[in-house]
Amino acid sequence: MSQTVLYARVSTADQTSAHQRKQAEAAGFKVDEVVVDDGVSGVSTVLAERPQGRRLFDMLRRGDVLVVRWVDRLGRNYADVTETIREFMRRGVVVRTVINNMVFDGATTDPVQMAVRDALIGFLAATAQAQAEATKEAQRAGIDHAKGREDAYRGRRPSFSREQLEDVQTALSEGVGVSAIAAATGLTRQTVYRIKENPAEAEAALARWTVGAKAA
Structure with a gap:
């Protein structure tokens, strides 16, 4: 059975994971579990090296949905963010954002659609x-x-x-x-x-x- 996991990265004292969950649920997401990295920089620490970021790679399976407030919760480094999203897509995990409801998955095989998707991820x-x-x-x-x-x-x-x-x-x-x-x-x-x-x-x-x- 697939699951929907919200990943929240909280880097400052006045940020809260509760706020990010509230935003996700207000946008219509039914969150099964929340995974939080508290006090972690998205610039200097890539997702795979964060305590709970590593957990995401272990727990998410094909068909699961990873929800983030925005792509900057995954990271603020171009190479890290693009590779992270592509790795999840290769594993069959769907990445969705709360803001603007962006959806990234590996379902399409059309080369034009793939090019547009990858360009958007890069941007x-x-x-x-x-x-x-x-x-x-x-x-x-x-x-x-x-x-x-x-x-x-x-x-x-x-x-x-x-x-x-x-x-x-x-x-x-x-x-x-x-x-x-x-x-x-x-x-x-x-x-x-x-x-x-x-x-x-x-x-x-x-x-x-x-x-x-x-x-x-």
Whole structure:
């Protein structure tokens, strides 16, 4: 009997696997089991080397469905993400995303459809890596600002969490409208617009407050 497994990678304190499961179930997925890697970077640690990531390769069988919020939960390295999805497809596992309900499987044998599928996988993996690199740079800028002076002005506390910011950035990259993003994330349209217009500052603001909280 096939199973549907949700894999959640939680890399920061304000991310939760419960939130990712809630999103999946709201999107119509009937999750049989949740597998979570907590506090693991998707940039420096490939899926097969994560404690629960290794478990996925052991537990998933042909016909099973692997659900992830977005491909960046599998990783933020182009080569790792593309190879991971292809390996699961070779094993007969269907990979599905909560955001935009993407479906990747090895069912098609038509060369044109295969080429389109593989190109899409490559594009999404490249986007995940590019977003990770942009995030790292913005975080570094925020941390440098916060560490510059003990009384460094951090500005107003961000009205969004790390997880909400990632949800907004992912949806924007897929062309989702501001109103739809606001409704899905619980943020105001004005907040989504600010993130859209200046994503680097949004990242830096979170970083400044993270550093400040640790120093407090």
